[in-house]
Amino acid sequence: MSFNNDTIVALATASGAGAVAIIRLSGEEAITIANAHFKSVKNNKSLLKQKTHTIHLGHVVDGERVIDEVLVSIFKNPNSYTGENVVEISCHGSVYIQQEIIQLFLRNGCRMADAGEFTLRAFLNGKLDLSQAEAVADLIASDNEASHQIAMQQMRGGFSSEIAKLREELLNFASLLELELDFAEEDVEFADRTQFKELINRITFVLKRLIDSFAVGNVIKNGIPVAIVGEPNVGKSTLLNALLNEERAIVSDIAGTTRDTIEDELVIDGIGFRFIDTAGIRETKDVVESIGIKKTFEKMEQAQVVILLFSAGEFQTESQRLIVEIEKIKNRFPLKPLIIIANKIDILNTSEIESLKSKIDNIHLLSAKSGIGVEELKQKLISFVNTGALRNNETIITNTRHYDSLLKAFEEINKVKEGLEFGLSGDLMAIDVRQALYHFGEITGAITNDDLLGNIFANFCIGK
Structure with a gap:
């Protein structure tokens, strides 16, 4: 990725019509270009003479033609997001107005920004290190409290400072080791081996903790896929609707209604869970339904947690067959957490419920239709996630590139x-x-190449 020190422009808010849109310019000539097409409401002020971090009311004009009434924010280098002169124009959210203003600046000295180029310039100008820059994209993509918290911590430099400190200490010892090479004939040791061993042990401990945190971080960032499986008409779709608190899946008394997988997400205590309501597992000659059943096993393979649902009434007459089915699932997926649920318990009396508990260990009793046991199920799901590190505000790794370098x-x-x-x-x-030291430097951006930067910033949205 080559870097040109020219002035770039892009829409910084989401594309499409809205109440307000923000158009951002960055580069040495940003304020000059904006000033040439800005006419203040009062005093005919020049943007070039205004202080940094100020906002000015006026019009964007193309010659004598007024395009829109706007607010112009000025940020002078180096005290800006990119470290360059930055202008942000808040205009009305009409798509036509947005395009007219952007096209005006493109005709008069600006270039359209590449994806992530504003943040790339912030990195190249030393405003952010590479891991902080990547956290900007994670922050934009965060869709729950936990992923937002991790992105904010990383963007504030928590992870970077931890790595930078270790790298600095290791670099000091590396310098002493290199110095020993210059005095090889004298057979002297400048690097105290006892202190060096203590440092290596400390680095090993920190690296192991960070590497182990990736399992939790990956879950928080991408959500936990949960497959809801069972025979037809045991209430899988009703359970999904109860968990999501909405009519997401079709519910009927006809067995085999769900012929495909249905996915939706629910946030529990800041953690995202992606629930997959699958087709019922049974022997069938229906071609469409059999395809759905095949997909069910595929989804179980992909899921991190499996919810196996039975109708409570079936345990009264078919308990042995159902126990065999449970063992089949356990044997096929021995490492996956399995939650066994008896649904429709509202139709059972107290003695029947006790009998049910005695036949299946750790069975979860629930009535998806009436909501009994739904909240307890949510707490059971959250127990599978180690949120201790999150609660203690520890550094958690979510980025695959960082994980690989670690x-x-x-x-x-x-x-x-x-x-x-x-x-x-x-x-x-x-x-x-x-x-x-090289791999530490890869994380923070102390060591980079054009291909690496290209791969990272190509995933950003244009305007950020």
């Missing part, structure tokens, strides 16, 4: 640790230390 750094640090234990010479350990 794994590589961890591997190199382990080599250094082994080298210390076996008394390897400083020149050999220095090679592994350099590699670890």
